[in-house]
Amino acid sequence: MNRDAIGVFDSGLGGLTAVKALNQLLPNENIIFFGDTARVPYGTRSRQTILRYTKEDVAFLRRHPVKMIIAACGTVSSMLGTDSPVNDIPFTGVVYPAAKKASEVTKNGRVGVIGTPATIKSGSYETALHNMNSKIDVTAMPCPLLVHLVEYGYTDRNNQITRLAAEEYLTPIRNAGVDTLIMGCTHYPIIREIIADIMGDGVTLLSAGEEAAQYAKLCLEEQDLLTDSTEPGHNIYYVSDSVSSFRENAKNFLADAAHGQVFSSRI
Ligand code: DGL
Numbered sequence: 001m002n003r004d005a006i007g008v009f010d011s012g013l014g015g016l017t018a019v020k021a022l023n024q025l026l027p028n029e030n031i032i033f034f035g036d037t038a039r040v041p042y043g044t045r046s047r048q049t050i051l052r053y054t055k056e057d058v059a060f061l062r063r064h065p066v067k068m069i070i071a072a073c074g075t076v077s078s079m080l081g082t083d084s085p086v087n088d089i090p091f092t093g094v095v096y097p098a099a100k101k102a103s104e105v106t107k108n109g110r111v112g113v114i115g116t117p118a119t120i121k122s123g124s125y126e127t128a129l130h131n132m133n134s135k136i137d138v139t140a141m142p143c144p145l146l147v148h149l150v151e152y153g154y155t156d157r158n159n160q161i162t163r164l165a166a167e168e169y170l171t172p173i174r175n176a177g178v179d180t181l182i183m184g185c186t187h188y189p190i191i192r193e194i195i196a197d198i199m200g201d202g203v204t205l206l207s208a209g210e211e212a213a214q215y216a217k218l219c220l221e222e223q224d225l226l227t228d229s230t231e232p233g234h235n236i237y238y239v240s241d242s243v244s245s246f247r248e249n250a251k252n253f254l255a256d257a258a259h260g261q262v263f264s265s266r267i
Pocket of ligand 1: 010011012014015040041042043044072073074075076116119147184185186187
């Protein structure tokens with residue numbers, strides 16, 4: 001049993017997809033979230049830069065009492081591979097949990113992956129999927145504009161600009177006949193409805209952030225680190241840029257992030 005918080009970080013809003021899932025799965029846990037909004041996007045930067053940011057994000061979270069860290073970021077997870085940035089508390093990224101779920105749910109063995117340019121270039125999801133089942137056929141596509149559109153708040157189901165960009169990226173994946181799509185960047189489930197409309201009913205959409213939250217729950221259970229509190233947990237949000245634009249953009253996705261405790265913090 002441990003009452004410390006779960007630390008979650010991302011470059012921006014995407015990490016909220018993991019926070020939302022954690023709140024549903026583990027309602028008594030406290031969460032400390034860090035969004036590096038001053039430096040988003042990560043996914044168009046070099047591996048070296050992303051790893052430097054990762055180190056700083058983890059160091060920021062470790063200034064608080066955290067019992068586990070989740071890199072709720074496909075880009076960071078892809079650059080880390082199987083390395084962990086901490087050695088004394090549990091850690092997970094999003095790649096392994098999402099790939100594991102995809103390998104379990106695909107029926108036709110064709111899996112699509114969308115992610116940032118750095119994620120797709122790394123081949124991280126492909127490697128993880130092939131380690132689980134070498135026969136899985138993977139169609140992967142970088143979607144560089146989607147993080148910007150989400151951070152800018154272009155998330156409404158009827159937003160024509162986001163729809164157009166998503167059509168462009170998703171058409172080759174739909175044409176490849178995948179039955180499962182990993183939304184391998186945690187920003188993408190924020191526009192899940194648009195993605196679902198384009199991919200159609202027959203395709204299972206997997207959120208990397210949600211899968212990481214499920215996996216984190218298992219890790220905490222296994223290591224006996226869940227809280228024994230019966231009170232509702234609290235989320236505290238830190239961002240490295242403007243609090244007001246974070247609140248504004250977060251409000252449609254996670255009401256608590258728009259109204260709860262949000263602080264601006266230098267890292
Ligand atoms: N949400 C992140 C990811 O999952 C990062 C997006 C970005 O900063 O480019 O890849």
